[in-house]
Amino acid sequence: MSRVVLVHGIAQQHKGPQTLLADWYPAMADGVTLARAELPRQDVAMAFYGDLFRPTGHRGLGEPDLDASDIEEGLEQDLLLAWWEAAAQAESQVPGPDAAARIRTPHLVQRALDALSHSAFFAGLGERLLISDARQVRRYFSEPDLRAAIRSRLLDELTHRTEVIVAHSLGTVVAYEALCAHPELPDLTLITLGSPLAVRGLVLDRLVPAPHDGRARWPVPVKRWTNLADRGDVVALAKQLAPVFGARVTDVLVHNGAKAHDVRPYLTARETGQAISAALRRPMGGN
Template sequence: AGHRALGLPPLDAFDVEQGLEEELLLGWWEAAAAAERRVPGPEEPARLRTPRLVQRALNALSHSAFFAGLGESLMVHAARQVRRYFTEPDVRSAVQDEFAKRVTDRTEVVVAHSLGSVVAYEALCAHPGWRDLTLVTLGSPLGVRKLVFDRLVPPPAGGAARWPVPVKAWTNVADAGDAVALVKELAPAFGRRINDVPVHNGARAHDARPYLTARETGAAVARALNQSDTSR
């Protein structure tokens, strides 16, 4: 029912495209199995990508505290959203443009969740003229090698990503059980200036709501706004 409410066509394992969509679902499966006992994991690393294997991944993810609420079709749509952003230049450009429209001279803090943190990072890198912004990333997949990190613009060099010029402070908040934020600490790849903060969101490890209402997130935003007030 979820995909119908959102106006999305129903999708299943046979609709999953080879490449990035498959890799994302299998990566989420492995991460969820490692974090939650209720999620059955693959018996061995999967070499053969087939609809049956993808179906097993979707079935296993349905046992995950986070993915259970999505349903099979929305899980496929989530993987497709990521794939389209990284492989379709027109989609990427349109998303970046929408983000840029919302940043004004009065913007002080950017809070970005999940794929939104990728959009925010790339947009901030693309606009060095923006100044003195605080970035707070929540449940971010930015550090996931091959699937996300190595597809970023600007591309990382020597295993290190570029620091976005407009960002004066960056707090990254991640739940240990978040299967999307596979790499919990971004500082090793994005710069030691990042403050990596662990958080416990309960059963819904990747949901935006517990991230946004977490005390750690509020503290990061409040700190940025207080510093802005004192500098005026």
């Protein structure tokens, strides 16, 4: 029964809860140590849902053989284009879309994929993996049964001892929606890393519950919320959540280096460690 529950993002389908925890925990322990605190591993659990995206058996090795023609119009295409534009703004080596290329042509997705291959942010990701990542986001928002199953994985890890949820990337959406759906849960601290929650058009407008007049509902169990973002994080396109989710959100900018969206530099940041340790120092149910 863990005091801290972690929630991962996309592209974890070939891992497992213990594999991810072994990767995340040392980084988080370093951040907490910088905040002059300690967090035993037995107090931490991983809410894992990556296997729900794992393809069933298919011919060939590795990921399914996807190319630009497999990108669906709508959210998948819009995500790739948004990542392209953000990467071009942040990295001089990434060629950006010119005004004429903004027209949605059959070649635009391929141009986006080719441009992203020059990005340090997306270093090591081939074309198939980029498409797979965009597809996981689209599936979360478009497949109700999958969405519910993913949220259940988080809820299954929460106990009366849980005080902090630390969520990364798409995991911040999972955590937000699960907490909104269960106002009866005990008081919690929410820490979001590299969150796309406030990205209008792509994420914010697809949330459940839906925003009203551009403002999102506050998740009732959350008594403290710290959101951390790197200026160069092209997934967290909207760096601040407070303008949308309310002034009770504490927005903090951190510097993660070249891998701006990687969870590990987020976790090793002193600011993350301070947010975790501050929550754990408070009495259960404290304000």
